[in-house]
Amino acid sequence: MSDGPAARRSPGEPRGGVRPFSIKTKLGALVVISVLITTGLLLIAVRTETELRFITVFSMIATLLITQFVAHSLTAPLDEMNAVARSISHGDYTRRVRDNRRDEMGDLAHTINLMADELEAQDRQRKELVANVSHELRTPIAGLRAVLENIVDGVTEADPETMRTALKQTERLGRLVETLLDLSRLDNGVVPLKKRRFEVWPYLSGVLKEAQMVASARAGIASGSGSHTRTDVHLHLDVSPPELTAHADPERIHQVVANLIDNAVKHSPPHGRVTVRARRGPAPDALELEVLDEGPGIPQSEWHRVFERFNRGTVSRPHGPGSDGGTGLGLAIARWAVDLHGGRIGVAESSRGCRIQVTLPGEPSLPS
Secondary structure, eight states, X not given: OOSOGGGSOOTTSOGGGOOTTOHHHHHHHHHHHHHHHHHHHHHHHHHHTOOHHHHHHHHHHHHHHHHHHHHHHHXXXXXXXXXXXXXXXTTOOOOOOOOOOSSHHHHHHHHHHHHHHHHHHHHHHHHHHHHHHHHHHHHHHHHHHHHHHHHHTTXXXXXXXXXXXXXXXXXXXXXXXXXXXXXXXXXXXOOOOOOEEEEHHHHHHHHHHHHHHHHHHHTTSOOSSSOOOOOSSEEEEEEESTTOEEEEOHHHHHHHHHHHHHHHHHTSOTTOEEEEEEXXXXXXXXXXXXXXXXSSOOOGGXXXXXXXXXXXXXXXXXXXXXXXXXXXXXXXHHHHHHHHTTOEEEEEOOSSSOEEEEEEOOSOOOOO
């Protein structure tokens, strides 16, 4: 997509700011021309002593021809819009209305095209969601079924190791369901935040340790939930000052950091390094976070699409060993959690790899 929603013209705004050929102008011109034709014919009749009935007939014919021309120019695009709207109602989102007119009809055609673009995008996302969920569910369900069938058929014993394998498959299903629940919360809008003040270093240290432990636990089984299984990437924490505090919802910030780390690890080269950096923000208990990796980075032309759902990037071979590319929902969920706090998240310039910046506003200052 070359233009994002913010770059589009609002439906009610005339292109170019003016409408030199609006419908009102055309109807006014029709009245004026009809009057001029009738007046001209009457003057001709007076000077040539033509009978009034002939002048009346000629005036009516000329007025009807002009009216027919104007009416056709107004109704033809309506017929086209009706046909396109009927196609959209039947699920065909590929048709578009010509919007080369410079009047209200052109604005309406442009609005219908924007609506068709949005519906086509939503339909594509719906199909991608079904495909992704089907793909993500297939692997853990097949693995769990195989383990249980082997136990029932007597091929393997229900020993602790076998049951741990079944437990891992169940946990992968649980993680997928949790991801879908996060997506549902994103769609439904407001989620109450439980903000509190916490120390940043021990909190982020716990998030990094959890990420390492989960990756180690998954390493024995291929990933089926879009989460990485790599243990070769080194996670580094950089917090300054060490006593730094923040005021936010720890659970939501955990989602942000965990998803950013997961994404950075997937894109890291073998034995790469992922750095989580935290600094004090401009306001009391405000927090500035950065997650940096040493991967191929993100082209600047793709920065605006990074946080879109199901976006998996377009760089060649973006994922390291042990990664399946994910569901494309992690960064969208991270942006949702940051937006709930009224913060900002985005891609920043980096000499190497990718750098994601997060700014949290902290505790609002009380009015004096």
